[in-house]
Amino acid sequence: MNISSFESEFNKIMRRDYFTSHVKPIREQAFNNFLEKGLPNKNWEDWRHTDLKPIKEIDFRLSEISDAPAHELDITEFGLDDVHTIVIYNGHYQENISSVPSGVRLISLADYGDQNAWKIREPNDSPFDLLNTAFMDSGFCLTIDKGIQIESPVRILYISSTEKNIMVSPRMYIDLGESSSITFIEQYEGNCNEYFLNGSLIVELKENSRMSHFRIQNNSVDTVNIGNIHVQQDSASHYTFNQFACGSRLGRLNLLADLNGKGAECFINGLTLTNNIQHIDNHIVTSHNAPFCTSSQYFRSVLQDRSSGVFNGRTIVSEGAEKTDSKQSNKNLLLSKGALMNSNPQLEIYADDVKCSHGSTTGALDQDALFYIRSRGLDIVSAKSLLIRAFVSEMIEPIHHENIKSYIISKFDAWLNENTVQ
Incomplete structure (x- = not known):
């Protein structure tokens, strides 16, 4: 998708924008910033092992009303009993088969943007965050008030099913009040051809809150799936992330976690299975910005055929973040001579009295x-x-x-x- 194609689709979304007028300048600024940066290439340090050819070679288009399902969907094939599900089909919310449990307030992205325009600005200046802000077309804010414990998991199910080259840009917010908790599942399914999903998720955990987060990436092997996740943690909050990725021709997870309060805990795990010419890239940054925080990054990949993968994990211990306890481990199993894995665990330590370790192994x-x-x-x-x-x-x-x-x-x-x- 060349720049002129992005510009053409951006003009379309500006003409039909369902946000109020004060959000449009935010879109425009984000898109202009994206045009200045351009798509990443292999000269960018954080992208030197990932080729964006699957995005560049296809002219994707915005999802239209005609891409919504013509009849009520049956989602039983996507498993996971006893969960509340929010269904997004080709970028369109399916209200008639969606539900959230008592205690969760669900606010549409349009209403959330009207009430919190300052939060709509891109959470990061990376090209895909900018692109998401410019093109965001669906999404919600899930709010859990202080002291509320949500027992039943909440799932957002993204289904892609079309023969057309669709681009969707969902934006999700999850706000957890003090001492609240939730289990949240992102699930990506579908059998479409050449589909580009570029999503952003912004999570805020207040003091003593807990979130268990699962990301299941099971798209078709013709899909491009870019996930941008930003986590902000207050004191004594607990965040656990587990990703299972076996779908997508090209997948990239950008997960940035900021441990801003004393005693915050953040555990990030991922399992990747690839074959044929799939490429899955996991880019993780955990920033310790307060003392007595604990974190880990544990990732494993199994690679077959001529598939490839990247683990680029970084832990940053800021000045004053004493008593940090952080671990990184990346292990990779190559099942064929043509498979390739690039592993780069990193530590940046600017504080004394910390316990940090990292390691990586790759082999047959x-x-x-x-x-x-x-x-x-x-x-x-x-x-x-x-x-x-x-x-x-x-x-x-x-x-x-x-x-x-x-x-x-x-x-x-x-x-x-x-x-x-x-």
């Missing part, structure tokens, strides 16, 4: 372990499957929500059955 299946298992009577495919399952299980087993765990296991099993080779 252990041949000695394979030989031992086969000597016990298993064939080569079963032996490989057993080792891959053991490698992956350390990321899945800690998940406490059984329905989510079962769904992820079912997707992993399907992937493993298709990708374990002789």
Whole structure:
């Protein structure tokens, strides 16, 4: 998608904008800033291992009313029982099959923008945050008031199903009041061809609040999925993130977490499965801006065929953030000679009296372990499957929500059955 195509689509959204007039200048400023920066290329340090050709080679267009479903959707095929679901289909909210539990206030993005125009400004000056602000077309704010504990998980289900080259730009806000809690699921599904989703999620956790966040990326392999997540944590707040990614031709997660209050905890985990020519890039930055905070980044990837991946994890310990406890670990399993993984865990420490560690390993299946298992009577495919399952299980087993765990296991099993080779 070249710049002139972006400009053409931007003019369309400005003509039909459903926000009030004070949001339009924010859109315009974001788009002008995007034009100045342009799309990232391999000369940018944080993008040097990721080729944006799947975006550049296709002229995507905005989603139209005609792209909404013609009949009521059946979402049972997307699993996850006993959750409240907000359904977005090709960028269009499906109110008739959406619900939120008691205690959660759901505010449309348009109403939220009218009430909080200053918050609509892009949370970061990265090109894809700017692009999201310029083109944001759907989304909500979920607000949980002080002291409210939401027992039932809340899921936002993004479904893409079309033969056309659609671009959608959802914007979500989650505001947790003091001592509140929620389990939140982002789930991306669909069988479309050449679909570009560029979403932004802004999370604010007040003192003593807790959020368990799952991101399931199961798009078709012709999809581009860019996820921009920004987390702000107050004192003694707790944020846990788990991503399971096996879909998309090109996937990029930009997750920035700021631990701004004393004793905040932030645990970021990810499991990626790729094959064919898929490329999944995880870019994580955790900033310790207060003392006595704890964080971890644990990511694992299994790569097959000519697929590739990136883990670029950074932990920043600011001046004055004493008693920081931070860990990073990235482990990657290459199932073919053509698979490629780039791993770059980083620490930036500007404070004394901290405990920080990081490590990375990338390699093929252990041949000695394979030989031992086969000597016990298993064939080569079963032996490989057993080792891959053991490698992956350390990321899945800690998940406490059984329905989510079962769904992820079912997707992993399907992937493993298709990708374990002789």
